[in-house]
Amino acid sequence: MPTTKLSRRAATAAALSLAALIAAPAHAQETFKIGLILPMTGGQASTGKQIDNAVKLYMQQKGDTVAGKKIEIILKDDGAVPDNTKRIAQELIVNDKVNVIAGFGVTPAALAAAPLATQGKVPEIVMAAGTSIITERSPYIVRTSFTLAQSSTIIADWAAKNGIKKVATLTSDFAPGNDALNFFKQNFTAGGGEVVEEVKVPLQNPDFAPFLQRMKDSKPDAMFVFVPAGQGGTFMKQFAERGLDKTGIKVIGPGDVMDDDLLNGMGDAALGAVTAHMYSAAHPSAMNKEFVAAYKKAFGSRPGFMAVGGYDGIHLIYEALKKTGGKTDGDALVEAMKGMKWESPRGPISIDPETRDIVQNIYIRKVEKVDGELYNVEFATFEAVKDSGKTKK
Amino acid sequence: MSAANDVSTSAKASSRWRVSEVLFWIVVLACPFLFPSRYLIMTDILRLALFTLSLDLILGYAGIVSLGHAAFFGVGAYSAGLLALHGIINEPVLALIVAGLAAMVLGFFTSFLVIRGVDLTRLMVTLGIALLMEALGERFSNITGGTDGLQGIEMQPILGMFAFDMFGKTGFWYCLIVLFLLFLLARRIVHSPFGLSLRAIRNNPLRASAIGIPVNRRLIAIYTLAAFYAGIAGALFTQTTQLASLDVFSFERSADLMLVLVIGGTGYLYGGLIGAVVFKMLQELFQAITPQYWLFWIGLVLVIMVMVGRARIHRWVLWLPNLVIRQIAGRKATVVVPEADAS
Numbered sequence: 001m002p003t004t005k006l007s008r009r010a011a012t013a014a015a016l017s018l019a020a021l022i023a024a025p026a027h028a029q030e031t032f033k034i035g036l037i038l039p040m041t042g043g044q045a046s047t048g049k050q051i052d053n054a055v056k057l058y059m060q061q062k063g064d065t066v067a068g069k070k071i072e073i074i075l076k077d078d079g080a081v082p083d084n085t086k087r088i089a090q091e092l093i094v095n096d097k098v099n100v101i102a103g104f105g106v107t108p109a110a111l112a113a114a115p116l117a118t119q120g121k122v123p124e125i126v127m128a129a130g131t132s133i134i135t136e137r138s139p140y141i142v143r144t145s146f147t148l149a150q151s152s153t154i155i156a157d158w159a160a161k162n163g164i165k166k167v168a169t170l171t172s173d174f175a176p177g178n179d180a181l182n183f184f185k186q187n188f189t190a191g192g193g194e195v196v197e198e199v200k201v202p203l204q205n206p207d208f209a210p211f212l213q214r215m216k217d218s219k220p221d222a223m224f225v226f227v228p229a230g231q232g233g234t235f236m237k238q239f240a241e242r243g244l245d246k247t248g249i250k251v252i253g254p255g256d257v258m259d260d261d262l263l264n265g266m267g268d269a270a271l272g273a274v275t276a277h278m279y280s281a282a283h284p285s286a287m288n289k290e291f292v293a294a295y296k297k298a299f300g301s302r303p304g305f306m307a308v309g310g311y312d313g314i315h316l317i318y319e320a321l322k323k324t325g326g327k328t329d330g331d332a333l334v335e336a337m338k339g340m341k342w343e344s345p346r347g348p349i350s351i352d353p354e355t356r357d358i359v360q361n362i363y364i365r366k367v368e369k370v371d372g373e374l375y376n377v378e379f380a381t382f383e384a385v386k387d388s389g390k391t392k393k
Numbered sequence: 394m395s396a397a398n399d400v401s402t403s404a405k406a407s408s409r410w411r412v413s414e415v416l417f418w419i420v421v422l423a424c425p426f427l428f429p430s431r432y433l434i435m436t437d438i439l440r441l442a443l444f445t446l447s448l449d450l451i452l453g454y455a456g457i458v459s460l461g462h463a464a465f466f467g468v469g470a471y472s473a474g475l476l477a478l479h480g481i482i483n484e485p486v487l488a489l490i491v492a493g494l495a496a497m498v499l500g501f502f503t504s505f506l507v508i509r510g511v512d513l514t515r516l517m518v519t520l521g522i523a524l525l526m527e528a529l530g531e532r533f534s535n536i537t538g539g540t541d542g543l544q545g546i547e548m549q550p551i552l553g554m555f556a557f558d559m560f561g562k563t564g565f566w567y568c569l570i571v572l573f574l575l576f577l578l579a580r581r582i583v584h585s586p587f588g589l590s591l592r593a594i595r596n597n598p599l600r601a602s603a604i605g606i607p608v609n610r611r612l613i614a615i616y617t618l619a620a621f622y623a624g625i626a627g628a629l630f631t632q633t634t635q636l637a638s639l640d641v642f643s644f645e646r647s648a649d650l651m652l653v654l655v656i657g658g659t660g661y662l663y664g665g666l667i668g669a670v671v672f673k674m675l676q677e678l679f680q681a682i683t684p685q686y687w688l689f690w691i692g693l694v695l696v697i698m699v700m701v702g703r704a705r706i707h708r709w710v711l712w713l714p715n716l717v718i719r720q721i722a723g724r725k726a727t728v729v730v731p732e733a734d735a736s
Binding site: 086090094112115116119 | 430433437534539544559634635638639687
């Protein structure tokens with residue numbers, strides 16, 4: 001009988017929906033809530049994992065009470081899909097009444113949440129995504145990761161000055177990849193270099209093999225590579241499989257491809273790759289040694305630059321809350337964050353009061369073997385680099 | 394009585410509204426008042442329900458399996474996004490219809506490919522079409538925005554009166570009304586002689602053509618209609634989230650849809666609606682418990698659901714309410730009977 005068929009199903013549905021809706025947490029007064037939205041599943045999961053780890057580590061070290069408030073992290077998985085990010089951010093702001101939203105593994109996710117940060121007057125701390133325009137999308141966005149412009153312009157200048165004349169580029173086809181490509185090209189051609197081949201790889205299904213063949217055929221001196229964190233391993237594997245490591249083509253680029261997280265598994269093909277970036281696990285400072293040791297002890301792996309972005313992000317939130325003396329409104333927090341300076345595992349950093357973007361040292365590093373493990377060893381430093389993606393406008 | 398009369402009486406009889414259906418919609422209407430803070434997830438469910446309804450039309454009634462339904466969803470989503478972004482049609486309802494029609498056009502032209510094969514071929518062809526659309530979206534990233542998606546979509550108020558708000562209230566009612574209207578239309582269609590002929594085709598295409606049903610034409614018609622529904626679902630997605638990126642074409646979207654329909658059951662229209670509720674709730678529940686490994690748990694539950702069988706789960710769920718009914722009204726009271734025992 002169809003009548004009963006329907007109501008029975010409706011009953012199942014109602015029971016389930018009730019269970020899930022009640023699961024929404026209640027709001028307490030004395031807590032300071034941080035909605036951490038990260039890709040914990042899917043292709044960008046390594047980014048989410050690193051940031052989540054780093055945040056946990058920081059809270060273990062510094063405790064979970066700041067200025068009389070108890071810090072509560074609400075971790076949500078958006079799978080790096082922007083419409084998920086948007087819905088989650090909206091629910092966190094509206095239902096959970098979070099004081100800060102943070103995380104954002106990829107640029108589209110960070111952009112999707114931007115209008116909500118503005119409407120809800122909630123600071124949005126970008127801990128990973130690296131496209132220049134992000135911080136311009138809302139006055140409540142503060143970034144603790146990096147921008148592709150910072151590293152790409154510096155590696156371009158370095159390449160032009162160090163005898164590299166012809167470069168083929170391989171970049172992921174989305175906003176950060178295009179940033180990396182444009183800033184590299186602009187500085188490299190200004191320095192007298194030539195880009196002989198330009199290849200854009202789809203972000204979602206990274207099979208580099210067919211593109212690598214084209215790279216090989218165009219016989220460049222070096223190959224400029226940008227792939228997001230987590231894809232570097234696949235890239236280097238296919239790079240070696242296609243025999244490009246034997247052709248003498250150098251790998252250069254922003255440091256994303258030589259992510260510390262995966263570097264040691266890349267094998268000797270990665271040796272000699274020169275990249276510019278804001279963090280290396282081999283950064284020779286006491287603070288970094290301590291950070292790396294603590295991270296390794298807690299999670300059994302090396303921290304990468306995403307972990308540092310997360311570590312500094314949560315630090316920034318802690319310090320801002322201290323500075324406001326426990327005042328939690330968005331405007332006061334963002335105001336407190338502007339111009340803040342501190343020592344991070346990556347070196348000295350600060351938040352540009354004009355753009356709310358990060359100002360940091362960019363290091364040029366070469367992959368070398370240290371104690372049998374591969375590391376990005378820093379050999380040149382550019383101090384207090386601002387995001388040139390904005391300063392030129 | 395002539396055969397035509399027979400058909401129309403039986404169609405009329407089966408199309409009468411039942412108490413349980415009315416109850417279902419009352420429960421749906423009650424939801425926004427019961428959970429006023431969860432508009433967004435409920436809107437998400439409504440969109441998924443409409444999308445699944447579209448698949449149910451071709452799978453449940455005409456027996457066309459599809460792993461590429463996201464193609465139409467995506468076309469609808471991008472059409473709505475582009476119309477709003479470039480200010481071509483600012484009024485959301487009009488844009489919604491135009492976006493649906495755009496998906497419908499694609500549905501019409503691809504239907505000729507789909508009707509040629511049988512199940513496995515259809516699976517491949519539909520999957521292929523969705524992949525093609527995704528690749529095209531990637532290729533023409535200057536139009537679609539590629540992986541970054543369309544940025545800066547701003548929706549005008551619906552009919553110039555109801556602006557989309559941050560809490561998703563307008564979006565919810567908008568989706569609910571659209572879903573209900575399209576549901577009414579679908580209900581009318583499947584109970585019409587046309588709908589009955591589709592079921593005949595599903596059960597045995599050869600016999601159906603032998604009794605004079607124009608099989609191919611009917612399949613083209615329903616496939617095109619389903620594409621329209623999927624396009625509307627996609628357009629609702631863009632209009633309520635103000636986003637459209639390549640994910641709208643993704644294989645996962647089509648595959649999830651199949652899961653939803655399997656959970657809810659095919660061929661009675663409510664399957665998609667109920668499946669969407671169960672699927673989203675499970676997802677929400679597990680994501681809240683374990684943001685890292687929720688995929689595992691949802692997979693496990695799906696496997697268990699299939700192993701145990703829907704009928705048995707329903708019997709368990711209904712055990713308590715039936716017990717209460719019996720206690721109140723005595724042993725002979727009408728209780729809600731599980732599917733397996735009822736049919």
